[in-house]
Structure formats: structure tokens, C-alpha cells
Amino acid sequence: MKVLVPVKRVIDYNVKVRVKADGTGVDLANVKMSMNPFDEIAVEEAIRLKEKGAVEEIVVVSIGVKQAQETLRTALAMGADRAILIEAASDVHTDIEPLAVAKLLKAVVDAEQPGLVICGKQAIDNDMNATGQMLSALLGWSQATFISELSIDGDSATVTREVDGGLQTIKVKMPAIVTVDLRLNEPRYASLPNIMKAKKKPLEEKTAADYGVDVSPRLSVVKTVEPAGRKAGVKVGSVDELIAKLKDEAGVI
Amino acid sequence: MAVLLLGEVTDGQLSVDSTAKALTAAKMLGDVTVLCAGAHASAAAAEAAKLDGVKKVLCAEDPSLGHRLAEPTAALIVSLAGDYSHIVAPATTDAKNVLPRVAALLDVMVISDVSGVVDADTFERPIYAGNAIQTVKSSDGKKVVSIRTATFDPAGQGGSAPVETISAAANPGLSEWVEDKVATSDRPELTSAGIVVSGGRGVGSQSDFALIEKLADKLGAAVGASRAAVDSGFAPNDWQVGQTGKVVAPQLYVAVGISGAIQHLAGMKDSKVIVAINKDEEAPIFQVADYGLVADLFTAVPELTEKL
Ligand SMILES: Cc1cc2nc3c(=O)[nH]c(=O)nc-3n(C[C@H](O)[C@H](O)[C@H](O)COP(=O)(O)OP(=O)(O)OC[C@H]3O[C@@H](n4cnc5c(N)ncnc54)[C@H](O)[C@@H]3O)c2cc1C
Ligand SMILES: Nc1ncnc2c1ncn2[C@@H]1O[C@H](COP(=O)(O)O)[C@@H](O)[C@H]1O
Numbered sequence: 001m002k003v004l005v006p007v008k009r010v011i012d013y014n015v016k017v018r019v020k021a022d023g024t025g026v027d028l029a030n031v032k033m034s035m036n037p038f039d040e041i042a043v044e045e046a047i048r049l050k051e052k053g054a055v056e057e058i059v060v061v062s063i064g065v066k067q068a069q070e071t072l073r074t075a076l077a078m079g080a081d082r083a084i085l086i087e088a089a090s091d092v093h094t095d096i097e098p099l100a101v102a103k104l105l106k107a108v109v110d111a112e113q114p115g116l117v118i119c120g121k122q123a124i125d126n127d128m129n130a131t132g133q134m135l136s137a138l139l140g141w142s143q144a145t146f147i148s149e150l151s152i153d154g155d156s157a158t159v160t161r162e163v164d165g166g167l168q169t170i171k172v173k174m175p176a177i178v179t180v181d182l183r184l185n186e187p188r189y190a191s192l193p194n195i196m197k198a199k200k201k202p203l204e205e206k207t208a209a210d211y212g213v214d215v216s217p218r219l220s221v222v223k224t225v226e227p228a229g230r231k232a233g234v235k236v237g238s239v240d241e242l243i244a245k246l247k248d249e250a251g252v253i
Numbered sequence: 254m255a256v257l258l259l260g261e262v263t264d265g266q267l268s269v270d271s272t273a274k275a276l277t278a279a280k281m282l283g284d285v286t287v288l289c290a291g292a293h294a295s296a297a298a299a300e301a302a303k304l305d306g307v308k309k310v311l312c313a314e315d316p317s318l319g320h321r322l323a324e325p326t327a328a329l330i331v332s333l334a335g336d337y338s339h340i341v342a343p344a345t346t347d348a349k350n351v352l353p354r355v356a357a358l359l360d361v362m363v364i365s366d367v368s369g370v371v372d373a374d375t376f377e378r379p380i381y382a383g384n385a386i387q388t389v390k391s392s393d394g395k396k397v398v399s400i401r402t403a404t405f406d407p408a409g410q411g412g413s414a415p416v417e418t419i420s421a422a423a424n425p426g427l428s429e430w431v432e433d434k435v436a437t438s439d440r441p442e443l444t445s446a447g448i449v450v451s452g453g454r455g456v457g458s459q460s461d462f463a464l465i466e467k468l469a470d471k472l473g474a475a476v477g478a479s480r481a482a483v484d485s486g487f488a489p490n491d492w493q494v495g496q497t498g499k500v501v502a503p504q505l506y507v508a509v510g511i512s513g514a515i516q517h518l519a520g521m522k523d524s525k526v527i528v529a530i531n532k533d534e535e536a537p538i539f540q541v542a543d544y545g546l547v548a549d550l551f552t553a554v555p556e557l558t559e560k561l
Contacts, residue, residue: 011381013516016384016515017381017382017384017385017515019384019385025385025387026380026381026384026385097362098353098362098363099356099357099360099361099362099363102357121497122497124381124382124496125380125381126380127365127366127378127379127380127381127382127496128353128363128365129349129353129365129366130353130356130363130365131353132353133323133349133350133351133352133353133354133357134353134354134356134357134363135357136323136354137327137353137354137355137357137358138357140425141427142324142427142428143323143324143350143354143427143428144428145323145346145349145350146346146350148490158431161346162346162490162491163346163347163491164345164346164347164444164491164499165263165433165435165491166433166434166435166436166489166490166491167433167434167435167490167491168320168430168432168433168434169430169431169432169433169434170320170322170428170429170430170431171428171429171431172427172428173426173427173428181490181497182480182484182497183483183484183490217362218361218362218391218392218393219362219364219389219390219391219392220389220390220392221387221388221389222371222375222388222389222390223387223388224380224385224386224387224388225385225386225388226384226385226386227379227383227384227385227386227522230522230527230541232539232540232541232542232545233527233542233543233544233545234543234544234545235534235539235544235545235546235547236544236545236546238546239546239548239553239556239557239560240560242528242544242546242557243557243560243561245544246505246526246528246544250505250526250543250544252448252504252505252525252526253448253472253505253561
């Protein structure tokens with residue numbers, strides 16, 4: 001079976017986000033970018049399936065600016081076999097919406113015919129939590145979101161999902177789209193020799209136009225602002241003082 | 254404008270709190286019809302009919318809708334979509350599973366986790382773990398929107414909307430439910446509780462999490478946790494508060510042994526009053542706390558529980 005893993009290049013999760021003063025968005029010039037953390041988990045899961053012999057080939061795909069190459073190289077260094085870059089924007093501030101990403105991924109799925117697509121549950125930049133579900137809809141495949149366990153047996157997969165009430169286990173028909181949650185696995189780091197090897201792995205470059213997909217946004221950004229700030233309060237010296245403050249000053253207990 | 258609001262139905266019961274909060278946002282968009290779908294949904298539909306401002310309730314009962322599997326639920330919503338300008342749901346894990354699928358089937362973008370309604374086409378939503386608030390205007394013919402419940406007050410009771418029974422759409426038969434592992438507890442629900450007490454990695458072990466739970470019980474509070482506490486096995490996944498967990502905005506949030514990473518703050522910084530107990534006076538959580546206590550939690554928490 002072939003597995004497809006979409007990986008997104010996003011601001012590194014440790015970076016302090018700065019909203020641009022003119023309200024047009026978040027400043028992404030010269031900030032550290034990394035693979036979306038959920039996508040690292042997705043790549044790791046694909047590699048583990050390959051190590052178990054359940055998967056022959058792992059194809060990673062990224063949609064966005066040319067620099068997403070770096071993200072794909074990281075995935076190749078972790079252990080993916082082949083990469084596809086779909087250039088769909090020239091400015092690092094252009095975010096391709098999940099609907100357009102899903103349409104491009106559908107075209108890739110049509111061409112590559114994987115048996116499984118492993119997405120992240122959400123991109124930590126736009127926090128949409130949508131692409132996997134949308135791709136599944138466009139393909140008419142089964143979907144299992146927010147998974148913390150995956151086992152594949154033949155033409156079905158059993159997954160455990162992290163839901164508001166706790167955990168839910170469902171069985172989905174293959175081919176399937178899954179989106180991964182934080183506790184599925186702990187992604188590995190790429191070793192130096194593997195980083196060197198990854199430079200020689202195939203990375204195909206395409207454009208959105210090659211797939212005939214219109215990526216123009218459906219949502220136009222009116223403005224982007226900083227959230228209302230919260231200022232630090234006071235330090236209290238003792239438990240007694242804390243209780244007094246909560247009772248008399250805040251009136252919350 | 255006509256709005257279809259997906260009621261939050263779990264095992265036949267309506268989650269009144271999340272549905273009523275999403276209803277408040279939905280009412281700003283037009284006349285609201287609530288859809289209650291499930292293997293059993295008539296009791297939920299009767300509850301939804303009592304919410305103030307609901308024009309009509311649609312009740313769809315079918316075994317295929319029993320566990321809110323994405324494919325049959327999305328097919329049902331799409332079959333109804335023609336009559337509505339907006340399809341809205343509270344931003345629960347169920348709705349986040351279903352709505353993007355609905356949107357893609359309708360060839361429109363989904364607008365996730367909306368924290369403000371500007372007008373029928375324009376919405377505010379947090380991005381980058383709540384470090385920025387973006388206002389977006391949709392050019393799609395239909396809007397598919399999930400509502401961040403923490404920022405809306407629940408609609409009241411007192412309605413008496415008519416309930417209409419409808420049938421399910423054809424089940425694509427792509428997935429089946431196996432089991433739910435749901436912890437039952439007498440504590441209030443995390444996302445609607447007036448007080449939340451959360452523990453982090455500093456608590457150190459699953460057995461010591463009892464300290465957090467005792468304090469919570471003394472306060473009549475719900476229990477939350479940081480991702481690190483959940484990953485370490487101190488607390489179950491459904492307690493996680495944050496960017497990728499639950500978003501809460503109680504009257505009082507008590508963070509114990511939590512450093513205050515932005516991903517955690519994303520889920521609680523709209524709480525009215527925040528208390529932090531941490532032994533590290535430099536911990537970032539103190540930058541958002543109204544009251545900070547620099548102390549060892551193993552002495553401070555039992556003392557607090559005792560003296561309350
Ligand atoms: C993609 C992604 C998504 C994430 N989503 C979330 C999310 O939804 N929610 C979330 O919470 N995190 C999330 N995180 C993780 C987040 O970045 C932090 O790692 C996490 O919040 C840290 O948890 P913590 O504060 O419990 O642990 P730590 O950062 O290790 O802090 C422990 C604190 O306990 C204090 N302490 C230790 N011992 C004691 C003691 N005896 N008495 C008092 N204080 C003590 C320490 O001083 C320290 O401040 C996410 C991360 C990523 C990459
Ligand atoms: N531009 C992109 N390129 C590749 N994968 C993407 C892209 N955008 C989203 N994805 C995938 O979809 C998941 C969810 O993203 P989102 O729906 O934007 O929150 C991510 O974790 C990725 O697996």
C-alpha cells in the first residue's frame with residue numbers, strides 16, 4: 001500500500017507571533033518556520049506502518065510557497081520516500097485555504113492512488129481543522145479524525161478518536177483519510193546521515209495550475225488584530241491571602 | 254436569512270449549554286431551525302424546542318445517525334442545505350468532524366471556531382493559538398460556521414417551537430461505530446463549569462492528581478489539565494485545555510503546576526479570574542494570572558482545599 005502524507009510549512013510553534021501593525025496579518029518575514037507539529041506525527045505514523053511492513057511507499061506533499069521544499073526535505077529525512085511540492089503562492093504570507101488544499105490533494109490522490117492519507121488534525125497557523133475532512137468528502141472516502149490509535153487489517157482500519165467526551169473507537173473502510181491527534185506517537189528526529197540522504201530523494205515540483213485547481217480564497221481577510229491583552233495581576237504571599245482576595249476582591253468564591 | 258443549527262446530541266441527549274451558546278450566535282444571522290439527529294433524538298428535539306428564539310426543530314432518528322459518524326451526518330445536513338443560507342454548529346469535536354465535510358460537499362469554505370459575528374458574511378476567529386484575531390468575509394453562497402461556545406452566552410429557555418420529524422439520508426456505509434470510552438463523573442462539565450481547576454506536569458503523577466481533584470470538588474469545579482499532564486498519563490485526554498484541546502472561559506480558573514505555554518493560554522485566557530500556583534516565580538502563567546501564588550503545590554493545594 002502507498003500512503004500519502006500532506007505536510008504544511010508553518011511558523012514554528014515556539015515563535016512568538018507578531019501581528020503586523022497595519023492589520024493585514026501576522027509577520028512571517030524572517031521568522032523560524034517548521035513542519036506543522038501534527039504533520040510530524042502523521043509522517044511518523046506512516047514510517048511506523050512501513051517499518052511494520054504494512055506500507056511500501058510514503059509520499060509527502062506540501063502546498064504553498066517554494067520554501068515548503070525545506071519542510072518536504074525534513075519529511076524525507078525522517079523516512080518518507082518521495083515528495084511533491086505544489087507551488088500555489090509566491091508570498092510567504094499567502095495561506096492556501098483548506099478547500100483549495102483538499103482539491104489539490106484530491107488531484108494528487110487521483111494520480112497516485114494511495115490506500116491511506118494521513119493528515120494532521122489542524123494546522124497551528126490558521127487553526128482550521130478542516131483539510132482532512134474536506135479531502136475525504138471530495139473523494140467520497142471514509143474519514144477518521146483526531147486519532148490516537150490506528151490499526152489496519154486488510155480492507156478496514158480500526159481507530160481510536162479523541163473526542164470531547166473521552167475516546168471513541170470506530171472501524172472505517174479502506175481507502176481512508178485519517179487525521180492525527182497529539183498522542184498517536186512521538187515523532188523521531190532525523191539523523192544527520194538521513195538528512196544527507198534525503199537530499200538525494202526525489203522531489204517533484206508542480207504548480208496548482210498543473211492540476212487545474214483554482215486556489216483563490218473564498219474568505220477574504222478584512223483585518224487581523226491582536227487579542228485584547230490581559231495584564232498580570234498581583235502576587236499573593238500566602239494561601240490565606242489568596243482566599244481573602246478571591247472572596248472579597250474578586251467575589252468568585 | 255435562514256439558519257440550520259446542528260444541535261449537539263450525544264446518546265439521545267441534547268447538550269443544552271453548547272447548543273444554546275451556538276444559538277445565540279446563530280440568531281444574529283437569521284431565523285434558526287435546530288436539527289437534532291441521532292439513533293434517538295426526540296427527547297433532544299423536545300429540549301431544543303424550548304430554547305428561546307428557535308423557530309423550528311427538525312428531528313431525524315435513524316440507527317445510522319447513532320454516534321454522529323461523519324459520513325451519514327454530513328449526508329443528512331447536505332440534503333437539507335438547500336433551504337438555508339447558514340449552517341451552524343457549536344465547535345465541539347463532533348461538529349469539527351462533520352462541518353468541514355459538509356462544506357466541501359457544498360463546495361464552500363468552512364469557517365471554524367468563530368468568536369464573533371460581524372454580519373451575515375463576516376466573522377471573527379482566533380488564529381495562531383489565539384495570538385491574533387482575524388476578521389474574514391465569506392464570498393460563498395452558503396456559510397458553514399462552527400461557533401466557539403466560550404465566547405457566547407447561552408440563549409434562554411421559554412420557547413415552544415414546533416418539532417418536525419424528518420428521515421435520514423442514505424447511509425454511505427463507510428464507517429461503523431465500535432465503542433465509546435466515556436468517563437462518567439459527578440463534576441460539572443469542563444466547557445460549561447463556573448470554576449475550573451487544572452493541573453500540569455508539575456503535579457508529577459496520576460495519583461497526585463487527586464490533589465487537584467480534591468480542590469476541584471471543594472469548589473464544585475470541573476477538572477482540567479495541560480497537554481503535558483495528559484501526555485504523561487496523569488489525566489485523561491478529554492481534560493486537556495488549550496489550542497488543541499477544550500476552550501474554557503469560567504468565572505475562576507485555577508492553574509496548578511502549569512507553566513503557561515501559549516498553547517495552554519489559548520484555551521483559558523478569556524477566563525474572568527485566573528489564579529496560578531507555581532513554584533517558579535518566573536513562570537509565564539503569572540503574566541496572565543490575576544492572583545499568583547509562588548509556592549510548592551504539594552503544600553499550597555492541600556492547605557487551600559482545607560481552608561476553603
Ligand atoms: C501542536 C501543539 C499543540 C499543543 N496543544 C496544547 C494544548 O491544547 N494544551 C496545552 O496545555 N498544551 C499544549 N501544547 C503543549 C505546550 O506547548 C506545553 O508543552 C504544555 O502546555 C506544558 O504543560 P505544563 O505547563 O503542564 O508543563 P511544563 O511546561 O513542564 O510546566 C510545569 C510547571 O510546573 C511547575 N512545577 C513543578 N513542580 C512544582 C511544584 N511542586 N509546585 C508548584 N509548581 C511546580 C514548574 O515550575 C513549571 O512551571 C501543545 C504543543 C504543541 C506543539
Ligand atoms: N498547504 C498545505 N500543504 C500540505 N498539507 C496541508 C496544507 N494545509 C493543510 N494541510 C494538511 O491538513 C492538515 C489540517 O490543516 P487545516 O485544515 O488547515 O487545519 C494539516 O495538518 C496538513 O496535514
